[in-house]
Every structure is written in C-alpha cells, then in structure tokens.
Amino acid sequence: MNKYKTIGKIGEGTFSDVLKVQSLKGGQYYACKQMKQHFESIDHVNNLREIQALRRLNPHPNILILHEVIFDKKSGALALICELMDKNIYELIKGRKKPLPEKRIMNYMYQLFKSLDHMHRNGIFHRDVKPENILIKQDLLKLGDFGSCRSIHSKQPYTEYISTRWYRAPECLLTDGYYSYKMDIWSAGCVFYEIASFHPLFPGSNELDQISKIHEIIGTPPMKVLNKFKQSRVMSFDFPIRKGKGISPFMPSLSNKSLSLIYAMIQYDPDERICAHEALQHPYFRELRWAEKQAMRRKMRLVENPLERESLNLRRIAKEDQRQNFFRQTQEYPLGLHGLPYAVELPKVTVPAVTNLTSYSNPTFQSIFALPATNRQVQLLQPITYFGTHHKSEKQKEFKSPVKQYHLPALERRGGGY
Known part of the structure; x- marks a missing residue:
C-alpha cells in the first residue's frame, strides 16, 4: 500500500x-x-x-x-x-422524495441485466445482488462485490451464507441450498421495484416473515411448485392460501411494460423465471435496443468505409485547426489583423431578449444610384481618412454630395424574435 x-x-x-x-x-x-x-x-x-x-x-x-x-x-x-464510482443505488434513493425519471430507471436496469447476462454466460452467479452492491457514476452502472459469487457448474447444495434476506428468492428460503443462477434475477426484480418506489418489495423481519411478505404480494404458489422445494428440505409447507395483492396497488405509476418485466423476474418457480438474456429482449427495453442498433450501424459504416472514416477525421482536424488559428489570431491581434491606430471603446448595447437567428442566404443587392445614359466617365470620389475626430476636414466641408439622403423607419423588435 x-x-x-x-x-x-x-x-x-x-x-x-x-x-x-x-x-x-x-x-x-x-x-x-x-x-x-x-x-x-x-x-x-x-x-x-x-x-x-x-x-x-x-x-x-x-x-x-x-x-x-x-x-x-x-x-x-x-x-x-x-x-x-460515485455511489451505490441505496445511496441514490435513500431519503429521496422525487421519483426518478422512468428513462433513467430503464437505463439502469438495462445495464444491470447486461452485467448479469455477461456474468451468467461466463458461468458465474453473484448470489448477493442488492442496491448496496450496484454502483453508479452518473448514467453508468456497474455490478460490484463478488465476494459471495459461485460457479454455475459447482455442485449443490450450497451451504455458506448467501444474499441479504429481503432479496432472497423462495428457493433460497425453502431449500437447503438447492438454488441456481435464477436467484440473481429474483434479486434484480426486487431492486427494480425499489429503484422505482424507494421502498423494499419484501421487507421480511425473519425467514418465515419473508415468505409471508412474498405470498402477500404474489400469492401462494401451486402445490406442484412447493413439491419441488419439499424434495430438498424437511419442513412443513402448509402455508395459508393467498391470492396476492400484486404490485400495482403500491405503485400505480409504473407502466404496464415495467410491471410485466418485474412479474417475470419474481416468478415463484425458478424454472418459469425469466433469464437475463430474455429480459434484455423484453418490450420494456425496445427503445434502448433500437438506439444501440443505430449506434452500432454508424460504427460499422465507419469501420467498413475507410474513406468516410478518413473524411470524418479530416473534418475534425480541420475544425480543430480552425479553432486554434482563431484563438492564436485573437491573442496576437486583439483588434483584428489590420488593427487600429488607437483603441476605441464602443458603446454598450442592451438587448432585452436575444434568440438564435436562423441563417439565410444573402440577397443580391442592386445599386440605387442610376448611372447617366452617356458615355462619359464616372467621376471617382477621393477617399477621406478619419483619425478619430468628429471635426470635418476642409475637403469634407467643400464636398457636396449629389445623393439625396433617406431615413428608414426603425424596425420593431418583438420579444427577441423577428
């Protein structure tokens, strides 16, 4: 260290x-x-x-x-x-009153499923997915703390301590260590609800109360599901039959697609529970998948077309060179390339509101001075040089312009626009 x-x-x-x-x-x-x-x-x-x-x-x-x-x-x-990282999900939602935007929740869950899918494909399951172990930095989410992880191919039963009680799947509670990677999906479903509501989905005070809280929301499972668990644990499964209140009464603001995904994640039977790869294809994430495909297509076009990639790089380089040249000129010539014989302070103009102006092509202007219909040569006016004074020179006083002067009415500015 x-x-x-x-x-x-x-x-x-x-x-x-x-x-x-x-x-x-x-x-x-x-x-x-x-x-x-x-x-x-x-x-x-x-x-x-x-x-x-x-x-x-x-x-x-x-x-x-x-x-x-x-x-x-x-x-x-x-x-x-x-x-x-900046913080974990628990720190993000702790004490928060204003709900997170659904797009932000969607983005976080999409990334969480990507981490789970990558992990499960590589033969590992986490066993302790909870808000404290999910880390974020701005819009980026990462799964951490792999201290409880196991190999998917390791032999059951698993005997050591696993997952925090509130996020334990039924198979972890009702069996003697006979569970699989699907327990991570159940935990992620509990996290999904907690990010959206700021409250735990199943806050049991002990293992028996934990099962009771689960049955209160999703109902008592059929006997054929409970019989799967009976084969691995000697205990009474005489649970009172409950229909289950569902999630909607507690979170009426959740969209139908998000509710559909949460229910698929907290299926009582792990064999019926959705996997991470399937969850990524759920309609809830359709918008993110489309944006991902568009980004991938743009990337592939650049890879497959060297000329387009080179053109893009040249444009970037030219733009950067132009910016640096402008900056260098402003440093070397604060008053422009030609400069002025002395500094002139311009009066400040106060504009009540300014909006971005739309660029239009410059119109073609015609001269308002009618040329005489003769072949005589037009007399050229001699340039008059000013040296920062408001007094007219002798040449100015003698010179009389043949051109009439016209004053146009002032334009009215309406709320910063035209």
Whole structure:
C-alpha cells in the first residue's frame, strides 16, 4: 500500500472495509477493498472466488474493474484496488422524495441485466445482488462485490451464507441450498421495484416473515411448485392460501411494460423465471435496443468505409485547426489583423431578449444610384481618412454630395424574435 495515500473511508461490510485512496504516481483515485481476513500465501489469494471472477469477467462496461491486487506476505493482509464510482443505488434513493425519471430507471436496469447476462454466460452467479452492491457514476452502472459469487457448474447444495434476506428468492428460503443462477434475477426484480418506489418489495423481519411478505404480494404458489422445494428440505409447507395483492396497488405509476418485466423476474418457480438474456429482449427495453442498433450501424459504416472514416477525421482536424488559428489570431491581434491606430471603446448595447437567428442566404443587392445614359466617365470620389475626430476636414466641408439622403423607419423588435 506504499503506492497509495488513504483519503477516507467509504464503507464497511461484514468481510471488508472500503477506502478511498489516491495513487502517489499518477494522482488517480481508486476504491481500496481491505479484507478483514488474513491469508497465508499468494496461492490462497489467487484462489479467492472474487478475484477469479473479476479477472474472468473484466473487461466489461457494467462490471467493476479490478486494477490491482496487493498482498503483504508478512502480515497476510490483502487489498483489492478497484475503480472508484460515485455511489451505490441505496445511496441514490435513500431519503429521496422525487421519483426518478422512468428513462433513467430503464437505463439502469438495462445495464444491470447486461452485467448479469455477461456474468451468467461466463458461468458465474453473484448470489448477493442488492442496491448496496450496484454502483453508479452518473448514467453508468456497474455490478460490484463478488465476494459471495459461485460457479454455475459447482455442485449443490450450497451451504455458506448467501444474499441479504429481503432479496432472497423462495428457493433460497425453502431449500437447503438447492438454488441456481435464477436467484440473481429474483434479486434484480426486487431492486427494480425499489429503484422505482424507494421502498423494499419484501421487507421480511425473519425467514418465515419473508415468505409471508412474498405470498402477500404474489400469492401462494401451486402445490406442484412447493413439491419441488419439499424434495430438498424437511419442513412443513402448509402455508395459508393467498391470492396476492400484486404490485400495482403500491405503485400505480409504473407502466404496464415495467410491471410485466418485474412479474417475470419474481416468478415463484425458478424454472418459469425469466433469464437475463430474455429480459434484455423484453418490450420494456425496445427503445434502448433500437438506439444501440443505430449506434452500432454508424460504427460499422465507419469501420467498413475507410474513406468516410478518413473524411470524418479530416473534418475534425480541420475544425480543430480552425479553432486554434482563431484563438492564436485573437491573442496576437486583439483588434483584428489590420488593427487600429488607437483603441476605441464602443458603446454598450442592451438587448432585452436575444434568440438564435436562423441563417439565410444573402440577397443580391442592386445599386440605387442610376448611372447617366452617356458615355462619359464616372467621376471617382477621393477617399477621406478619419483619425478619430468628429471635426470635418476642409475637403469634407467643400464636398457636396449629389445623393439625396433617406431615413428608414426603425424596425420593431418583438420579444427577441423577428
């Protein structure tokens, strides 16, 4: 840790403390996850699931980046240097009163599903998806804290501690560790509701109350579903039959498409529950998929057409050169290229309202001076030079213009427009 300076503490978890640190070499800021457990060897460190998962899943735009692993052999201390994000989802919605715009919620959920899809495709499931483990920086979302993750292909049952109670799927509550990657989808559905409502969907006080809260919203499942769980746990499943209130009474502002997706995510039977790849194809995300395709097409056109790419680069370079030349000229010639013999302060003009003017092509003007119908040569007027004075010269006094002067009426400015 000699390469980093500690700035302050960001958070504290069961197994680690998170600090904000600064690189002494480059000055960049990072998040340092200091493990409370001490490790015996570098092999022990390299076998940690969290480190293996982050190395396998990176790089991905929606997975937290692991920059460095620091292990002190003498003390056995371990620290993970990760990218620093602004806040987590819990900090975003905590104490907030004004609802988030639906487009922002949609954007966050789309990115969350992308992280889950990438993770599941690579044979890993998180097991602790919750608002505190979902990090954001402006419009960017990343999934972090892979300390509880497991391989999808590892042997059941899973016995160690998993997921915070409010976000646990029914199969985690009703079985002795017989669950799959679909538990991440259930947790993400709970997060979806919480981002939209600022309240947890199933805030159970214990495991039995947790099941009761789930049945209160989505109803008691059919016996064929409960029988799947009975095979792996010796306990009574004599739950009172409930129809379920649904989500709509609690969140009437949610659109039908968003409700449809949430219900697909919190299906009681994990076999009927939507997967991350299917969720990304849901009608709720149609607008984002279309925008993504358009961006991809533009990128492919540039890749496939070198001339267009070169033309675009040349335009950018020319525009930058033009900007730099203008800036250089304004520095070298504050009064323009020709300058003035002395500085003249112009009176300030106060305009009540100004709007952007639409550009129009310049009209062709014809002279208002009628030329005489003769072959005589037109007399040229001698230029008169001014030297910043309002007094007329002798030549000006002698000169009488044959041209009549006309005064046009002033234009009326209406609210800044024309």
